[in-house]
Amino acid sequence: MMESITACRSCGETELVTLLELGRVPLANALLDHPDQAEDCFPLTLVFCQRCSLVQILQTIDPEVLFGTYPYFSSFSETMLDHARAEAQMLTARFGLTKQSLVMEVASNDGYLLRNFVEFGIPVLGIEPATNIAGAANRAGVPTLCEFFGRQLAQRLRAQGRRADVLIGNNVLAHVADLNGFVAGMALLLRETGCAVLEVPYVREMIDGTEFDTIYHEHLCYYSLHALAALFARHGLEVADVERHAIHGGSLRVYCRPTQTGAAPSPAVRTLLAEEADSGLTGPAYYRAFARNVDRLRGDLLAELGRRKAAGQRLAAYGASAKGSTLMNSTGIGREHLDYIVDRSTVKQGRFAPGNRLPILPPETLVERRPDAVLLLTWNFADEIVRQQRAYLDAGGEFIVPVPRVHAIGKSVGV
DSSP, X not given: OEEEOSSOTTTOXXXXXXXXXXXEEEOTTOOBSSTXXXXXXXXXXXXXXXXXXXXXXXXXXXXXXXXXXXXXXXXXXXXXXXXXXXXXXHHHHHHTOOXXXXXXXXXXXXXXXXXXXXXXXXXXXXXXXXXXXXXXXXHTTOOEEOSOOSHHHHHHHHHTTOOEEEEEEESOGGGOSOHHHHHHHHHHHEEEEXXXXXXXXXXXXXXXXXXXXXXXXXXOEEBOHHHHHHHHHTTTEEEEEEEEEOGGGSEEEEEEEEGGGOOOOOHHHHHHHHHHHHHTTTSGGGGTTHHHHHHHHXXXXXXXXXXXXXXXXXXXXXXXXXXXXXHHHHXXXXXXXXXOEEOSOTTTTTSBOTTTOOBEEOTTHHHHHOOSEEEETTGGGHHHHHHHTHHHHHTTOEEEEOSSSOEEEETTTBX
């Protein structure tokens, strides 16, 4: 079920530098059906490759265990829906997509992005390994294969004559154990004039913002542009353009094309590569303070929760997310600190969080029970949640934001 790597997932380098150890924690999305249900815990260790600059974890969990069924549906987030709509409109205009084009998406989830292209009359194909989520996409009218993506599937689709004008992979490259097989498959599926568009959380934002809750067993890798460029080049692809986006605490959107096009990369690519080199992002020294900053932040958070509990406050949490699981279980936040978690996803409601086994309830519970403060586990969607929970805040409630520094937002402290 779990293996530990002995070499870099991208380039094969065996000398890996340990950056952070988060101890033994449960699988972040392994929600429990009963509070007394047995669960496994696994070590979680972050390392750095000195050859290709890839930050990654040592542990690999069987992807069938992680993704065979999956509790995360992107359509429950208004922020994700808005982001997807804007991306679909932009890509349609940028690449002149028509009803003769084909847009493919790897890890297409419930079709939250591809359904926009369907609306525009552009043919699509989703590839999604989670049976429950792929089924939801197909029922919503988004043609979706329920398979894991890699070289073998790409060869089969190419043999069928299905090649992509635009191949999208949002927040999937971090999850891939066989990086080289995955990127080789992308190269096979692209038309000669096609473009792969991928979004990945940016490792620089994670390190600079002490976003340690982004680290969990599903996220095997954490990318800089240098690490991405080295990976793509190995398979005949080059980074043509790059953008930075605020989504998920800070992400890169990279545009990759076959190297033989001969066109020069955009100024944005050259600028970001130079910035990374100048800041030291390609060497281990840049990352050495991360573990100390994580310890400080976890201590600050425990102290804040302890202070509030000592004052008699009732505390809850918002967002039964993977990042929330890492934050709580690696910090030691449990039932002695929080009474329950609320989440908009009906798939999660009625279940229990891994590790601390807190019950997951609907968001309406906040207005009904009026806890004094709520730990915002999904702090990356803070603006959306504040809008949705205006009634709770107006009644005197507060949100405790844990990252990048512990602070409160609410009526009494200003929003």
